[in-house]
Amino acid sequence: MWRRVASLSSSISSSFLAQTASRLNTWESLTTGIAQQAKGVIAPKEKTPFITFVLGGPGSGKGTQCIKIVETFGFAHLSAGDLLRREIASKSADGAMILNTIKEGKIVPSQVTVKLIQKEMELSDNHKFLIDGFPRTEENRVSFEQIIGVEPNVVLFFDCPEEEMVKRVLNRNEGRVDDNLETIKKRLTVFQALSLPVINYYSEKGKLYTIKAIGTEDEIFEQVRPIFAAFEAIPLNTRWNWNISALVVVIDMS
């Protein structure tokens, strides 16, 4: 059994302390698997995670813009679709189920997808994550909050007309099993019915940044850039200093 004692500087406000404590729990929960393997030595990550969800319909340009965000702002890019395709390729136990679900344009059970994301986050040295194509449903969203124990800092929504999305997907030419007209229609229906409510949820929470996803890739990125530039502009002390003021002692009671 693990017991955690946290002692924090008294010079910071109580709401800030509450937020800080919750973030410590969050980041520690991400490290738990690694820590357990290390037989009792919890090695908390140095920085609090900064999580961006990247949403939008099929072919709206999420992956394309994520590459630019990675290049410019140094995020780790975790594409839920890529992680699922990797599971298929690795012929894992869930591979066949995932392949059938993707062919049908449906959504893979949240537990499966969240576990894949969690594993990537744990393995990453980065603390800034772009989680692309997730959450696709309310169930995805709740599952992430329950398993990872953290909410996104930013949610990007690439808003693109359906006609343009269909054109882009049909021209993509990457050999994806779901890049055909029949599956695209199903994916668009799923997007309208299941993903839009998630987008509305984050809009109501004031976390949503809507990008007009038409124009050239560079033009679209010029809408994205200021969002992250604004976060980068927050002084380093304000962003991370609380971590230094926190002392976490772990006592193994087993």
Ligand SMILES: Nc1ncnc2c1ncn2[C@@H]1O[C@H](COP(=O)(O)OP(=O)(O)OP(=O)(O)O)[C@@H](O)[C@H]1O
């Ligand atoms: N602004 C743009 N104008 C024209 N084509 C674009 C633009 N942005 C991306 N594309 C192209 O459209 C296709 C779909 O883009 P991308 O793979 O980034 O979309 P996505 O939102 O990740 O789609 P999915 O949800 O299906 O993974 C790609 O072939 C990409 O090169």
Ligand SMILES: Nc1ccn([C@@H]2O[C@H](COP(=O)(O)O)[C@@H](O)[C@H]2O)c(=O)n1
């Ligand atoms: N959260 C998610 C994300 C994706 N899927 C399935 O993968 C397909 C491809 O996803 P892309 O992000 O690469 O477009 C998608 O249509 C779903 O079938 C999922 O189930 N859950």
Ligand SMILES: [Mg+2]
């Ligand atoms: Mg993509």
